[in-house]
Amino acid sequence: MRLLLHCPFVLAENTGITRYLRGLLQALATHAPDLEIHCLIPPGWKGLPAPLIPVPLTIHSGGGAGHPLGRLLRESAFLRRLHRESPFDLFHSPFGYLPFSVPTPSALTVPDLRALRLPRSFSPLRGAFLRTLLPRSIRRAAAILPMSEFTRQELLTLVPGSTEKKIFVAYPGVDAFWQAPATPDERAAFRARLSGAFFLAVGTREPHKNLGVLLAALEQLPEKKLALVGRTFASGRQQALTPPPNAVFLGRLTDTELRAAYAEAQAYCFPSLYEGFGYPPLEALAQGCPVVAADIPVLREVLGSDATFASPHDPAALAAALTSARYTHAPSYTWEAHVAVLRRAYHAILSP
Numbered sequence: 515m516r517l518l519l520h521c522p523f524v525l526a527e528n529t530g531i532t533r534y535l536r537g538l539l540q541a542l543a544t545h546a547p548d549l550e551i552h553c554l555i556p557p558g559w560k561g562l563p564a565p566l567i568p569v570p571l572t573i574h575s576g577g578g579a580g581h582p583l584g585r586l587l588r589e590s591a592f593l594r595r596l597h598r599e600s601p602f603d604l605f606h607s608p609f610g611y612l613p614f615s616v617p618t619p620s621a622l623t624v625p626d627l628r629a630l631r632l633p634r635s636f637s638p639l640r641g642a643f644l645r646t647l648l649p650r651s652i653r654r655a656a657a658i659l660p661m662s663e664f665t666r667q668e669l670l671t672l673v674p675g676s677t678e679k680k681i682f683v684a685y686p687g688v689d690a691f692w693q694a695p696a697t698p699d700e701r702a703a704f705r706a707r708l709s710g711a712f713f714l715a716v717g718t719r720e721p722h723k724n725l726g727v728l729l730a731a732l733e734q735l736p737e738k739k740l741a742l743v744g745r746t747f748a749s750g751r752q753q754a755l756t757p758p759p760n761a762v763f764l765g766r767l768t769d770t771e772l773r774a775a776y777a778e779a780q781a782y783c784f785p786s787l788y789e790g791f792g793y794p795p796l797e798a799l800a801q802g803c804p805v806v807a808a809d810i811p812v813l814r815e816v817l818g819s820d821a822t823f824a825s826p827h828d829p830a831a832l833a834a835a836l837t838s839a840r841y842t843h844a845p846s847y848t849w850e851a852h853v854a855v856l857r858r859a860y861h862a863i864l865s866p
């Protein structure tokens with residue numbers, strides 16, 4: 515089977531969707547060697563990031579960049595031309611929406627439905643774009659792959675006309691890099707940057723990440739430090755924040771630095787109000803770091819009994835959880851299991 519993966523963000527900054535795309539490409543090459551994998555990336559790029567260079571796949575550089583509307587129009591035209599010249603059997607978009615026209619059956623991974631559930635967490639223009647395109651793509655796709663049972667339920671609730679029989683829940687895997695212990699040298703290098711006990715949070719200032727409540731919790735723990743990792747600002751609406759003096763903004767870290775931060779932290783806090791899966795707490799647990807998570811359905815589902823849960827609306831509860839959190843063990847989410855679900859979905863599309 516010739517599979518064309520839609521990967522415009524695989525070359526982007528290190529976001530959750532970028533992590534997923536890179537892990538997916540490596541996993542398909544490892545666990546589905548019979549597939550002929552093709553990858554659509556933006557024009558102008560000559561190849562893939564270094565970790566993906568050994569992955570056996572064919573690169574197609576085309577479509578477009580820039581404004582999403584123009585990009586999708588150019589990608590649609592490019593796909594039609596590519597399919598005429600070198601037909602592919604199946605198109606898979608791993609990030610929630612499809613180009614306007616695709617000449618083959620399509621599979622669609624849905625990371626989350628925040629644009630439909632929390633529309634004000636996006637800028638007005640991008641929010642309107644996503645609220646139009648996501649439901650349209652979901653209805654057009656021959657198979658839908660939410661990253662959690664929670665998102666499956668969101669699909670059925672928020673997108674009228676979603677067909678339950680074409681939904682396949684596919685939990686992403688946690689990469690081997692995060693499961694390998696940070697080395698003593700890596701940990702020592704991080705301690706040289708931030709000494710003493712600290713709590714850790716990773717993310718952006720987007721309102722649904724709920725950083726304000728975490729900072730309010732920190733004010734109740736003046737003797738503790740909180741290390742904040744990630745972009746200082748993010749696209750869309752921003753939270754106005756006045757951090758307490760015991761908050762330390764580290765900015766971006768490399769994966770190696772972040773792994774060491776997880777290993778050194780007293781606890782990792784994930785107070786988000788809405789997620790479709792949640793990579794960071796799983797990465798933290800893989801490094802033996804206790805996790806405090808918002809008590810919301812999707813995190814209960816994904817983290818199970820391996821995290822300490824607290825109300826994301828109660829700073830006092832969050833502060834108490836941070837001081838009492840203990841590590842148990844890390845749940846197992848493997849790319850092999852993820853690819854097995856994808857193969858079932860692909861088979862269902864091509865052999866109805």
